[in-house]
Amino acid sequence: SSRLADFDPELAAAIRAEECRQEDHVELIASENYASPRVRAVQDSVFTNKYAEGYPGRRYYSGCGNVDVAERLAIERARQLFGCDYANVQPHAGAQANAAVFLALADPGDTVMGMNLAQGGHLTHGNPSNFSGRHYRIVPYGLDPETGLVDYDAMERIALETRPRLLIGGFSAYSRHKDWARMRAIADRVGALFWVDMAHVAGLVAAGEYPDPLPHAHVVTSTTHKTLRGPRGGLILASGQGADFYRKLDSAVFPGVQGGPLMHVIAAKAVAFKEALRPEFRAYQRQVLANARAMAAAIQRRGYRVVSGGTDNHLMLIDLRDRPYTGTQADAALDDAGITTNKNSVPGDTRPPWVTSGLRIGTPAVTTRGFGVAECTQLAGWLCDVLDALGEGAHAQVAARIRGQVVALCRAHPVYR
Ligand code: PLP
Numbered sequence: 001s002s003r004l005a006d007f008d009p010e011l012a013a014a015i016r017a018e019e020c021r022q023e024d025h026v027e028l029i030a031s032e033n034y035a036s037p038r039v040r041a042v043q044d045s046v047f048t049n050k051y052a053e054g055y056p057g058r059r060y061y062s063g064c065g066n067v068d069v070a071e072r073l074a075i076e077r078a079r080q081l082f083g084c085d086y087a088n089v090q091p092h093a094g095a096q097a098n099a100a101v102f103l104a105l106a107d108p109g110d111t112v113m114g115m116n117l118a119q120g121g122h123l124t125h126g127n128p129s130n131f132s133g134r135h136y137r138i139v140p141y142g143l144d145p146e147t148g149l150v151d152y153d154a155m156e157r158i159a160l161e162t163r164p165r166l167l168i169g170g171f172s173a174y175s176r177h178k179d180w181a182r183m184r185a186i187a188d189r190v191g192a193l194f195w196v197d198m199a200h201v202a203g204l205v206a207a208g209e210y211p212d213p214l215p216h217a218h219v220v221t222s223t224t225h226k227t228l229r230g231p232r233g234g235l236i237l238a239s240g241q242g243a244d245f246y247r248k249l250d251s252a253v254f255p256g257v258q259g260g261p262l263m264h265v266i267a268a269k270a271v272a273f274k275e276a277l278r279p280e281f282r283a284y285q286r287q288v289l290a291n292a293r294a295m296a297a298a299i300q301r302r303g304y305r306v307v308s309g310g311t312d313n314h315l316m317l318i319d320l321r322d323r324p325y326t327g328t329q330a331d332a333a334l335d336d337a338g339i340t341t342n343k344n345s346v347p348g349d350t351r352p353p354w355v356t357s358g359l360r361i362g363t364p365a366v367t368t369r370g371f372g373v374a375e376c377t378q379l380a381g382w383l384c385d386v387l388d389a390l391g392e393g394a395h396a397q398v399a400a401r402i403r404g405q406v407v408a409l410c411r412a413h414p415v416y417r
Contacts, residue, residue, distance in 0.1 A: 023415055024407050025338040026379060030315035030362025031172070031200065033229045034369065034415050036275060039268045043231055047264040053254060055090075070267040077273035081206050084214050084239035086246045089269050090253050090261040091234025094199045094223035097253075098124040099131060100236065101221055104252035105193055106165050108135040113159060113192070114168035115150075116142035118345045118353065122172045122197065139164060143174075143347045148308030150174070152182050159190045169213065170197030170221075173344050173360050175296075175311035180216040193218045201313055202235075203227025203364070206276050207285035210313055214239050219249065227288065227314055227364045230272025231265050284367060288314045291363040291376040298380035304387070307346055307358070315362035319346045325390050327356030333390045334359075336399035338406035339383060370413040382406065 005012040022034070047067055053060040056068040056075075071089060078087035091097035106112060112132070115121030119142040123130050126138030139162045141155040159167065167187040169178055180196065187194035196213035202222040204210035213220050220237040224230035236249055254261070275281060289312075296311045299318060307317035320330055327343030334341050345351075346358035361383075363376060371379070382402045389395035 019416075023417060024410050025340055026406050026410065027365035028339060028341045028361040028363075028379075028383075030342075030360055030364070031223075031226045033226060033364045035225070035229060035231055035268075035272070037416065038271050038275070039229075039231050042268040042271050043264050045264050045267060047267050048262075050263050051260045052263050053260050055250060055254075067263040067266075070263060070270055071261070074266050074270035074273060077270055077277065078235060078237065081273050081276055082214055082220075082237050083212075084220075084237050086236075086238040086241065086249070088236040088249055088253050089233075089266050090258065091221075091236060092258060092262055092265075093232060094122075094197070094221065094234045095124050096257055097221040097223075097234030097236050098122075098197060099257045100249065100252040101195055101219055102132060102136065102166075103256045104248045105195070105219070106136060110136055110165040111139060111162050112136045112166045112168065113139045113141060113155075113162065113164035115171050115174070116140035118349060119143045119347050120171040120174035121168075122170070122199070125168050125170070125197065143308075145348055148347055149176060150178060152179060152186070155183070156186045156189070159186050159192065163190050164192045167192045167194050168197060169194065169217065170199065172200060173315065173317055174308075175292075175306070175313055175316045176308050177211050177312045178213075180211055180213045184216040195219045195221070197221045199223040200226055200315065203229060203276065203281075204285050204288070204313060207282040209282070209285045209289055218245075224269050224272060227285065228272065228276060229284075229364070229368065230276075231268035233262070233265050233269055235269070287372065288363050288367045290373055291367050291371060292316060294373040294376045295361065295363065295380040298377045299384060302381070302384040302388075304384065314364050315360060317344055317346055318359045318361065319357070320359065320387075321346060321348065321350075321357040323357075323387070323391055326351060327358050328354070330359050330387060330390060333386050333395045333399060334383060336396070337382065337386050337402040338410075339379070339386070339402075341383075369410075369415045371409075375409060375413070378409070 051061045052064045052067045056071045074089040075087045114125030126133045144151040184194045196217040201210045222235045224233040292311045305319040331343040343356040344358045344360035389398035
């Protein structure tokens, strides 16, 4: 974009630098991915200019015929992809999808049960500084400290005591299958609605590689940019709940929590769903899982503890509580080696959330750029080399050496170039 470079050299340089960064480092942040050139191109379309408050065929503005085509395609493909009868593709992001569900299904002050944030839940499932934590009475459920698995017996006990109006399944940092049927049974027992936020595993669910929450949940929310590999955005799905329920969800999104929808992003969601409906997408998700399993095994072989003993999805948590450094320090040392992860609390963590004793890593992005089990095993070895060196208080040299190897591996597997 030479015109941007002339008009705004500072910004153009930042974009150029980010292009280089994304090509030349290994992305292990579990929530990130690389959208396809098609998805990126559609977001650059003239749909960005169009106001379209309302829904297809019922807009508050004229001139919406073309964007209606895009939104209808996105809705139809989302329904087909997830085998459900309701989809709202307008939420600007995962947080907005979740805000809409709260608005539609609970009143301020209601009790809502969600996964403990320190044990894998998301900000929008009840963090005190988030709207969810400020407007609802949040009761958390969590993991069995021995096994690192969700403690469903405790969940049921707490639900019986607190009688939540909503029970939230879903997570940002849990590496195992969740038992959606068991959670629905708990919700039914206490008269709660069961809501699954499948943001992290949506791509795996679409490919049939992770337990499908739709047959069990009253409502499902998601992002479209993590394992699903679309544009940044949100999504609400449901099945078998009836027109009244769907109208409530629609009006919670607009006019409840949003104004005009981002039609260029909705169009990009339509393209991403079409991509996800192809057989190649299923092969991709299988590779994501194989790569994650290979990394977990390699990391465990090197003597590092993986929370809950391994992974059934695209991510894992490395437990560093027994190490002489923090999650923050581990994250920074790996960044020096060109390996991007994020610090993350682990069960039983005594350090505060901005320090932590753990790392979260995931394989969606590296799998998109073509890494297989061999590359991921190699990568896990480098990651452990850096952590070993950090434990000995001298990681700089090791990180510099690995940085060179990381760049070479990345150049062999370009993202967009
Ligand atoms: N829900 C879960 C489970 C997530 O992990 C995330 C993203 O981190 C979100 C919701 C929020 O998505 P967004 O960042 O698009 O608002």
